[in-house]
Amino acid sequence: SQSCPDGPKRRVCYYYDRGIAGVDYGEDHVMVPRRVDMAHALIRSYGLLGDMARLRTRPATADEISSFHDEGYVGLLRDVTPEGFAAGGEMTHAAKGFNVGAFAKDDRSVDNPPIAGLWDYCRRYAGGSLAAARALVSGEAEIAINWSGGLHHACRERASGFCYVNDIVVAIHELLGRFRRVLYVDIDVHHGDGVETAFIDSARVMTVSFHQRTKNFFPDGKGLVEHVGVGDGQYRAVNVPLNEGMDDQGYHGLFRPIMAKVMEVFQPEAIVMQCGGDSLSGDRLGNQNLSIAGHAQCVRFMRSYNLPLLLLGGGGYTVNHVAACWCYETAVAIGKEIDDAIPVHCYDSYYRSQGYKLHYPVAKGIKNDNTDFHVTRTMSIVMRNLTHLEA
Numbered sequence: 001s002q003s004c005p006d007g008p009k010r011r012v013c014y015y016y017d018r019g020i021a022g023v024d025y026g027e028d029h030v031m032v033p034r035r036v037d038m039a040h041a042l043i044r045s046y047g048l049l050g051d052m053a054r055l056r057t058r059p060a061t062a063d064e065i066s067s068f069h070d071e072g073y074v075g076l077l078r079d080v081t082p083e084g085f086a087a088g089g090e091m092t093h094a095a096k097g098f099n100v101g102a103f104a105k106d107d108r109s110v111d112n113p114p115i116a117g118l119w120d121y122c123r124r125y126a127g128g129s130l131a132a133a134r135a136l137v138s139g140e141a142e143i144a145i146n147w148s149g150g151l152h153h154a155c156r157e158r159a160s161g162f163c164y165v166n167d168i169v170v171a172i173h174e175l176l177g178r179f180r181r182v183l184y185v186d187i188d189v190h191h192g193d194g195v196e197t198a199f200i201d202s203a204r205v206m207t208v209s210f211h212q213r214t215k216n217f218f219p220d221g222k223g224l225v226e227h228v229g230v231g232d233g234q235y236r237a238v239n240v241p242l243n244e245g246m247d248d249q250g251y252h253g254l255f256r257p258i259m260a261k262v263m264e265v266f267q268p269e270a271i272v273m274q275c276g277g278d279s280l281s282g283d284r285l286g287n288q289n290l291s292i293a294g295h296a297q298c299v300r301f302m303r304s305y306n307l308p309l310l311l312l313g314g315g316g317y318t319v320n321h322v323a324a325c326w327c328y329e330t331a332v333a334i335g336k337e338i339d340d341a342i343p344v345h346c347y348d349s350y351y352r353s354q355g356y357k358l359h360y361p362v363a364k365g366i367k368n369d370n371t372d373f374h375v376t377r378t379m380s381i382v383m384r385n386l387t388h389l390e391a
Ligand code: ZLS
Pocket: 028, 029, 030, 108, 109, 110, 111, 150, 151, 152, 153, 160, 161, 162, 163, 188, 190, 191, 217, 218, 276, 278, 285, 314, 315, 316
């Protein structure tokens, strides 16, 4: 195949479902599914659709979703409606038991609202991740992308952190049908707790999460560097907690050596990467200071191992930043350089504040609370844990 700055081009499959853009978590909610539509519009405007095969698929079925999730919970996801929830009867009670809805009636300040079209939304984003996994299993694609997926907090029987169905766990189960060992890498600013828990005692799935761990930051009490997995999964859960303000240089000082060691000791046959854009500088929820180039460098690094690679979205709450980031990472996946100047397209007014450039400047004067002492300590603990897996 043709060569490019990041090595040979790859066969890339891309999932996009217009049925997701209109999903509404509520007008004051921070999660805005339209950002995936914005990323798609950018990807199209850069002409990248011509470099990828489009994944066409049906939404995931209840059976597929039940490969991980509890049946009662799946039933609730299927049946709950905003109106039914608002009625305050049995459905309200059931929903709350699964962490869906407000804890007080009419409280819109809830992480996991009973949104209109919830079941359809779950089926679509999970269907995308499943189809992407299948394209890797069949060998049809070397890299498969679903920016609407990556909802890493969902648990077997409850919603959490804006996530209802854990498309990542469902996709990894699919990959395990063909690949002996699967590596999961999570650069979302939040800890990838739902995925870690699902494979906590598995020798075949290694989970690695880089995340902010500061006072009260969600999910509280998870992702400590000491949490390494249990039973057959011991040392196959890797956690890299960060303080606020991490920059590109500091992030890569950890990311590269840790991931190189992980690749060496675990030797996966496929890689799943959750590319949450809330670790970017200027995010509404995260307090990190990565540039788009720094975030994408993680993708480029994992891509360089030339293994089947599943790229998923996740968080990202400053919509212009996250859309620009996922567009750029799509270009990185393909192996194509794209211009910094954003082409004229339907959403271009969103990029005015960044001068219509893809690569917006990182925030200046942000304090990096990750001291050399803290970084060195985290690194040495993680590296020591990984030596337990050496052959
Ligand atoms: O990783 O911190 C929490 C839980 C609470 C505080 C917030 N209230 C509403 C509920 C109880 C302890 N939740 C986090 C969830 C973060 C999920 C990240 C998902 C992912 O990026 C993957 C997709 C949280 N942090 C910030 C908010 N919730 C939050 C901020 C602002 C708002 C608006 C909408 C809703 C209420 C007002 C909301 C949530």
